[in-house]
Amino acid sequence: MIEFLALAACTAIQVEAGAHGPSSVFQVQYPAGSATPLGTLDRRLNAIGYSHAQNLVYGVDDDGRLVALDRSGRLVGTPSPPVHLLRHAVAGAVVGERLVVRVGPWLYSVGIDPGSADYGRISHEASLWPPAEGLAVDDFDLNAADGLLYGVTTHGQGATVVTVDPTTGRVNRVPGTGRLPGGSGYGAVTLSGDGSLYVTNNRHDGRSVLYRVALDGSGAVTEISVRPGLNTTDSSGCLAAPPVVEPPQPTPTPTPPQPTPPQPTPPQPTTTTPPPGAQPVVPPRVPPPAPPPNQPNEPVPPTPEPPPGSEPAPPQQQTPPPPPGDFNLPERKNASQAAEVRHNVRDQRRWSMAAILLILGAGALARQSARRR
Structure with a gap:
């Protein structure tokens, strides 16, 4: 129809x-x-x-x-x-x-x-x-x-x-x-x-x-x-039928953009620029603790007497430990020098004791020779 x-x-x-x-x-x-x-x-x-x-x-x-x-x-x-x-x-x-x-x-x-x-x-x-x-x-x-x-x-x-x-x-x-x-x-x-x-x-x-x-x-x-x-x-x-004009489609209302909350800015490290010509400040370095020195009352082991008629044995030379890789650093160098001084003092004590023992031994030999005469 x-x-x-x-x-x-x-x-x-x-x-x-x-x-x-x-x-x-x-x-x-x-x-x-x-x-x-x-x-x-x-x-x-x-x-x-x-x-x-x-x-x-x-x-x-x-x-x-x-x-x-x-x-x-x-x-x-x-x-x-x-x-x-x-x-x-x-x-x-x-x-x-x-x-x-x-x-x-x-x-x-x-x-x-x-x-x-x-x-x-x-x-x-x-x-x-x-x-x-x-x-x-x-x-x-x-x-x-x-x-x-x-x-x-x-x-x-x-x-x-x-x-x-x-x-x-x-x-x-x-x-x-x-x-x-x-x-x-x-x-x-x-x-x-x-x-x-x-x-x-x-x-x-x-x-x-x-x-x-x-x-x-x-x-x-x-x-x-x-x-x-x-x-x-x-x-x-x-006449030909006029074209059908479709009603215009309503324009969609755009959704307003949602505001983005501000992001907190991380604190920036404060850098102090030295004045021209100033030397940079180097923070002091704390040297490592030195090893404790030998106790003065530490007993010295007795040196064995050499047999009669033999030359006294030369004292043993202590070979110092090899310096560390960073021996040029001031704190490391001071610690090495202190250790070397301690070794020299101990060696001098030992040499003094050996000299006293030699003198006492020489005196005893002299008295024995006088008696024989």
Whole structure:
């Protein structure tokens, strides 16, 4: 159901004019048929059709110039140079890059590509046949499904739905469609997506009437709306649906940055810079404790007496210990000197005792020799 309603909805541009004066532009909504005025042009316009590729409505003015409108009904660009054969164009529909219009018993195809050399010029023509049917077609619209133009031809007291081949000009009646009332002509024809043909009778009994004609073979014809009578009308056909504009997404509110607590600064060691020329202060070094000196009452071991007649043995030389690797340091040198002094004193004591013993021994020997004599 929703898809059907979407296809049935149709918006078309329609131009209308009285017997004299410029054309007024309306926006017509189908299937309701409501018309909204968009403005009045500075010229009389007819034979309009909608280009889906360009999203523009093209038509021909009374001077035979090609004119473009946007979907709001305003003139776009510069009209083409006038072409005399197009001055009385009525029915119109866009087929590809051409606006196909009817002028008398002829179909003319006018180029609408602004970049082509045939823009505003007739690039193809075909005669309508049979002429009796073709001469009374006031408007038509393109059916993209079969490539044919669908319109209404008026004859006598009634009107019927016909198709027109845009290439050959062949006109054929559509079977299964109901009979429409006659009048001055059906100037606005729109083929809607719901499979119906919406046609406007310009003037019938002083009124302009919009009908919906079913194309499903049922022959149903329904009156939709009534407006004051008009001299000329023409419809562009359904415009492309405007693009759906998504509402802008709200911009997320940025989270304010959390303040970072200050980090404590570690205390920096205070460095005192000596004045220029000052000698650096070297902290005093504490010498290691000296070994305790020998006790004065320490007993001296007795020296053995040498045998009679032998020379006394020279005293043993004490080999001082090797100096340490850092003997050049003052504190280490002082300790070594103190130890050497202590060794010398002890050696002197020993030598003194040995001398006394030698003297006493020599005296005893002398007394013994005197006795023997």
